[in-house]
Amino acid sequence: MKAVVITTPGGPEVLKLQQVDDPQLNDDAVLIRVAATALNRADTLQRQGMYPPPKGESEYLGLECSGVIESVGKNVSRWKVGDQVCALLSGGGYAEKVVVPAGQVLPIPSGISLKDAASFPEVACTVWSTVFMTSKLSSGETFLIHGGSSGIGTFAIQMAKYLGIKVFVTAGSDEKLKACKEFGADICINYKTEDFVARVKEETGGKGVDVILDNIGGPYFQKNLESLSIDGRLFIIGLMGGVKAEANIALILAKRLTVQGAGLRTRSVEKKAEIVSEVEKNVWPAIAEGKVKPVVYKYFPLSEAGEGHKLMETSAHIGKILLLA
Incomplete structure (x- = not known):
């Protein structure tokens, strides 16, 4: 071959x-x-x-x-x-x-x-296993997706909206934000021209969001902690911005935050089979209904x-x- x-x-x-x-x-x-x-x-x-x-x-x-x-x-x-x-x-x-x-x-x-x-397979398994299976993101909650126009982002927006979740996204251009809006994002933030922490606080009455899906890593760590609500969950799936961060970790205690990381590729065959089964059960119906599109x-x-x-x-x-x- x-x-x-x-x-x-x-x-x-x-x-x-x-x-x-x-x-x-x-x-x-x-x-x-x-x-x-x-x-x-x-x-x-x-x-x-x-x-x-x-x-x-x-x-x-x-x-x-x-x-x-x-x-x-x-x-x-x-x-x-x-x-x-x-x-x-x-x-x-x-x-x-x-x-x-x-x-x-x-x-x-x-x-x-x-x-x-x-x-679909990689984005569906990544998003479902992190923010849904692990962070338990559910209807009525708020969700911030960094890189909303990426493959992960465009899928996560659609899936979250299907499940009744308010979606915030960051992206780096008006064109990308417009696309995110069309996929269902509620609040679209240009990270190049806006402070996403301030915007999140403004849109949530100072409360913050329940779950963040982050592919940037180091430079966003402190900002993510500030953007989360009490009992908020930060899921880091990428390090595009770098691996080092300086942060006030007292926020983790004060807000009872959960910070987690994910690596799908290195999981066991058994764990991957479990994730794939959950994706077929929970995500495939949304695709069949036309609510989540490629x-x-x-x-x-x-x-x-x-x-x-x-x-x-x-x-x-x-x-x-x-x-x-």
């Missing part, structure tokens, strides 16, 4: 489509012929040599895919050859074929094309993975960038 290979750690130009060995099927997995895969920020870090795959997982990029099952392991009962599916991966999506544990496979959501289904900014052929990475690193996109195998 062909796969995108990191020829040496570096910039987008190091990604080359090459002939490689097919992955080997095991008894508890399925082999998928990939139709599409999606780019994630983690891919750009792995390309630079900063985020190696977990031991024993595919060396190729790609944390989600859609496609058609070509073969199934002998212990697999739910799936059969010919099924159209999408899947959460630990790696290997930037290829023509990938082997996936059966518990990480999902049916294509009703009404969604095979290729666009690749935009947000795809651009498609590239697999051979132009480097161009996709260049686009992602400009942060000009809204939603997901897909590679078509």
Whole structure:
């Protein structure tokens, strides 16, 4: 098969489509012929040599895919050859074929094309496992999403609105904020021209929001603590702004705050299967109802993975960038 290979750690130009060995099927997995895969920020870090795959997982990029099952392991009962599916991966999506544990496979959501289904597994599993399964975000609460126009952000906005939650977002341009508004965001804040802490306090009568989903890290840590309500929950899923922070941690005690981090890729096969099952039960119906839609900014052929990475690193996109195998 062909796969995108990191020829040496570096910039987008190091990604080359090459002939490689097919992955080997095991008894508890399925082999998928990939139709599409999606780019994630983690891919750009792995390309630079900063985020190696977990031991024993595919060396190729790609944390989600859609496609058609070509073969199934002998212990697999739910799936059969010919099924159209999408899947959460630990790696290997930037290829023509990938082997996936059966518990990480999902049916294509009703009404969604095979290729666009690749935009859902990683964002759905990340958002559902963090702010819903762990932080217990629920109807009537308030939710601040940093990077509202990202793949994670555009999904989180739609899912939260489906569940009756008031959504605040930050983004860096009027165009991105307009898109967030169209996806359902209630309060849209340009972090380049506004102090999001002040705006959150203003919009909540000084109370703050219940849950924050943060992909920035260090520079936002103190501001996030200030933006949370009593018993608020901060979930950190990215460190795009840096890893170091200086903060008044007395706020954590005074407000009884919870600060958590997430790493989906390194979870056990069993835990990933549990998350995938919860996503199918809770998220797939929202997609089937048309309340949560795929947000795809651009498609590239697999051979132009480097161009996709260049686009992602400009942060000009809204939603997901897909590679078509």
